[in-house]
Amino acid sequence: MIEHPLHPMVVHFPIALLSTAVIFEILGFLKQRESFRQFGFWLLAIGLTAGIVAAGFGFWGEGAAKAGGVPEAAIDRHESFAIATLITFGLLLIYRRWARDRWTPGLRAIYISAALAGFVLLGTTGFFGGELVFQYGAGVQKAATGSPAGPAVPPRPGKN
Numbered sequence: 541m542i543e544h545p546l547h548p549m550v551v552h553f554p555i556a557l558l559s560t561a562v563i564f565e566i567l568g569f570l571k572q573r574e575s576f577r578q579f580g581f582w583l584l585a586i587g588l589t590a591g592i593v594a595a596g597f598g599f600w601g602e603g604a605a606k607a608g609g610v611p612e613a614a615i616d617r618h619e620s621f622a623i624a625t626l627i628t629f630g631l632l633l634i635y636r637r638w639a640r641d642r643w644t645p646g647l648r649a650i651y652i653s654a655a656l657a658g659f660v661l662l663g664t665t666g667f668f669g670g671e672l673v674f675q676y677g678a679g680v681q682k683a684a685t686g687s688p689a690g691p692a693v694p695p696r697p698g699k700n
């Protein structure tokens with residue numbers, strides 16, 4: 541059984557890939573650059589795959605986080621935003637495929653709005669994920685023992 545928390549190792553991929561996908565998609569539409577939109581499409585596809593993998597590891601680590609005393613409500617909040625994020629980007633990918641040859645200004649506006657919504661959901665998911673670690677200590681084996689008022693390691697003589 542692997543003890544190392546795998547979810548925090550992989551979450552950076554969907555966050556980076558999906559947010560860059562949104563930037564390239566929007567730039568592609570605004571500047572009418574097909575190459576940007578092609579790139580955005582592939583970032584979206586790979587980012588979504590990475591997000592599904594990350595979510596799988598998240599579900600795997602959920603039990604350990606609960607057992608470690610992380611409040612269930614905080615985990616559920618992060619999980620709900622993650623699921624909403626993946627559904628949004630999944631629908632975007634399908635929409636993107638479907639609208640391939642029939643982009644009208646209206647379809648484009650819907651797509652860009654949904655992409656921005658996905659971007660916000662992704663950021664919120666990451667924010668609440670960080671809360672699990674930095675506020676509730678999920679997956680943290682040794683919390684810093686120093687008091688907030690001073691360093692954990694006493695200063696060396698003559699080095700102050």
Ligand code: HEM
Nearest residue numbers: 547548551595598599601602605619622666669670678679
């Ligand atoms: C799009 C999918 C997801 C993203 C982008 C994401 C993002 C994050 C981030 C940024 C952290 C903080 C990591 C750190 O600061 O080291 C985190 C932690 C965590 N996330 Fe997620 N998450 C996703 C899906 C899920 C799902 C579906 C679950 C299931 C409950 C989950 C459970 C957890 C847990 C338990 C932690 C605490 C660290 C650990 O024990 O592994 N995540 N997540």
